[in-house]
Amino acid sequence: MQFDIIEKGQYTIIQINEGRFDAKLAPAFREQLEQIKGNIRDHLVLDLGEVRFMDSSGLGAVMGAYKMLRNTKISIVNPQKPITDLLKLTRMDKLILSHPTIEDALAPTA
Amino acid sequence: MNVNTRTFHKEYLSSLEASREVAEDIVPYWNSLGLNELIIGQMELCLVEVVNNVFEHAYCNNEGDKFEAKSYMSKTQNLIIEISDFGHSMPSCVLEELLSTDFVEPLADDPETWLQSKRGLKIIQELSDKLEYFSHQNRNTLKLQKSAS
Numbered sequence: 130m131q132f133d134i135i136e137k138g139q140y141t142i143i144q145i146n147e148g149r150f151d152a153k154l155a156p157a158f159r160e161q162l163e164q165i166k167g168n169i170r171d172h173l174v175l176d177l178g179e180v181r182f183m184d185s186s187g188l189g190a191v192m193g194a195y196k197m198l199r200n201t202k203i204s205i206v207n208p209q210k211p212i213t214d215l216l217k218l219t220r221m222d223k224l225i226l227s228h229p230t231i232e233d234a235l236a237p238t239a
Numbered sequence: 240m241n242v243n244t245r246t247f248h249k250e251y252l253s254s255l256e257a258s259r260e261v262a263e264d265i266v267p268y269w270n271s272l273g274l275n276e277l278i279i280g281q282m283e284l285c286l287v288e289v290v291n292n293v294f295e296h297a298y299c300n301n302e303g304d305k306f307e308a309k310s311y312m313s314k315t316q317n318l319i320i321e322i323s324d325f326g327h328s329m330p331s332c333v334l335e336e337l338l339s340t341d342f343v344e345p346l347a348d349d350p351e352t353w354l355q356s357k358r359g360l361k362i363i364q365e366l367s368d369k370l371e372y373f374s375h376q377n378r379n380t381l382k383l384q385k386s387a388s
Contacts, residue, residue, distance in 0.1 A: 152291050153256045184258075184287045185359035192345075192353050211280050218365060219358060224345040 132161050140235055141169045144176040150187030158190045162197065169201055174234050178207030183215055195225060204234040245272070246311040251290075253297075253304040253324075258290040261308050272312055274387055281366040282318060282385055288359040289322045289381050297326030297379060316388045317368070323380040333357070334372055337364055 131154065135142040143161070147154055175191065177183075195203050205227040208216070216222040228234040247268045251257050262283050269279045290306070298304040306324040313319055337360055345352045364370055369384035 149259065151258065151287060152294075153259060182262075182283065182287075184284060184291065185362055186291065188358065189354070196350065196353055211284075214280075215284070215362075218342070218362065220342045220344045224347060224353070 131157055134161075134165060136168075136170065137235075139171045140174055141165070141172070142174045142176055142231065144178075145180050148179060148181050150177070150180045150183040150190070152184065152186035155186040155190040158187075159193060162194055166197060169198060172202040172204065172235070173198060174231060175203065175205050176207055176231060177205055177209070177212055180212060181209050183212050185219075188215065188219060188221060191225065192221070204228055206231050206234045246309065248307065248309045250305055250307050252302070253294045253306060254302045255294065255300075257294060257306075258287040261290050262287055265308060265310055268310065269318070272318075272387075274318065278318065278385060278387060282320065282383070285363045285366050285383055285385075286320060286322070288363050289320075289383070292329075292359060292381075293322060293324045293326070296329065297324040299327070312387060313384075316386065318385045318387045320383040320385075321380050323378055325377050326379070328374040328379045329372060329381075331372075333360070334370070337361060 131145070131147055133144040133146060135144065145158070150158070173194065191205075203225055205216070205225055207230065208227050213227060216225070216227065247265055249264060251261060265286060266279060266283055269282065290308070293306050294300060304324070304326060306322065309321040309323070311319050337357060340361070342361060343352050363383065367383040367385050371382040373380055373382075
């Protein structure tokens, strides 16, 4: 499974079970999101713990989710350093916050 | 890979997954040069962006067109990466515009700032020390340089 979908209270967690979130994976992510968008809850959490590499296509897919789910809060959790660096370089960290754990992302103050 | 001159040089066919193939081949070569993890990670990202641009723009998402990847260390300890294609060349204005722009900071209340164009090229420009592009007899080459010291 490339993705695991976990429903938890007011949250939907998408766990990316791939090492590379790139041009090859991005279309499958968009397709997955299209399939479940009607059921996504108030807060979408993207668990990128397995992702060691992300390129602009992966970033574009995440931004596509942000655009698609206008009234849904989106967070990234468990990012590895290359992902954190990419978000910072492209300034996407200003729009989509990252958290070290799912619990941190789900905390009321996050 | 040429072991004697320690130059990586290989031909590939364009596809959506070609960037993965090139990265899988070339990263072990960079490791063998003793480059540090940060430089390898940054250059892997640049390499993937260039190869994706070849597929998407030079070959208009067409699979099976030939391109070449070459990498070596210069005498001045710079890591060199050259990706050559034989498709549509990139207009010179693209790189010129790139130099004069910065990443747009996305703002929650301004959707126009969310999906930035040419983000891949901007990443390449930011992470490499030098970027050159030249076309000659239908061969287009993007050459990147990164200090290894």
